[in-house]
Amino acid sequence: MLRKRSYALADQLQEALGEQGYRTTSPRRAVLQAVAGQERHFTAEQLREQLPKVGRATVYRSLRLLVDSGALCRVLLEDGTLHYQLSHHGHHHHLLCVECGSSQDLLGCDIEEQLHEVSAAHSFQLSGHWLEVYGLCQDCQPQ
Numbered sequence: 001m002l003r004k005r006s007y008a009l010a011d012q013l014q015e016a017l018g019e020q021g022y023r024t025t026s027p028r029r030a031v032l033q034a035v036a037g038q039e040r041h042f043t044a045e046q047l048r049e050q051l052p053k054v055g056r057a058t059v060y061r062s063l064r065l066l067v068d069s070g071a072l073c074r075v076l077l078e079d080g081t082l083h084y085q086l087s088h089h090g091h092h093h094h095l096l097c098v099e100c101g102s103s104q105d106l107l108g109c110d111i112e113e114q115l116h117e118v119s120a121a122h123s124f125q126l127s128g129h130w131l132e133v134y135g136l137c138q139d140c141q142p143q
C-alpha cells in the first residue's frame with residue numbers, strides 16, 4: 001500500500017522535473033523513489049545513506065532541482081540543520097515542533113504587506129522572505 005503510494009509520488013516528482021525540461025536518468029529515478037518514500041522531513045545525508053550506489057553530486061543536484069520545481073521545500077530546524085520535505089504548492093511556512101520534530105504547513109501567509117512597509121522604511125527592495133515557526137505541537141504540549 002505504502003509502496004504503491006510512493007511509486008505514484010515518484011511519478012509526480014518525475015513529472016515536476018520533466019516540466020522543467022529535465023530527463024530522468026536511472027540514478028535520478030532512484031533518488032525520486034527514495035524521496036517519495038520518506039515519512040517525514042529528511043536531510044541530504046540521510047537520503048544518501050539510503051542510496052549507497054548513487055553519487056553524492058546526483059543526490060544533491062536532484063534535491064536542488066526538486067526544490068526549484070516546487071516539489072520539495074527546505075525546512076530549517078531550530079538546531080540549524082537543513083531538512084527537505086514534500087511541498088505544498090505555493091508560498092507557505094512551517095510550524096515545527098521542537099519536541100518531536102513534526103512539521104505542519106502554514107498556508108495563508110499575510111506578512112508580505114508588513115514586510116513591504118518595513119522594507120520601504122529602510123529603502124530596501126524586497127524580493128522575498130523565508131520564515132519557520134518553532135514551538136510545541138498539540139501532542140507535545142503539557143496537559
Ligand SMILES: [Zn+2]
Nearest residue numbers: 073086087088
Ligand atoms: Zn513546505
Ligand SMILES: [Zn+2]
Nearest residue numbers: 097100137140
Ligand atoms: Zn510535537
Ligand SMILES: [Zn+2]
Nearest residue numbers: 091092093109
Ligand atoms: Zn510568507
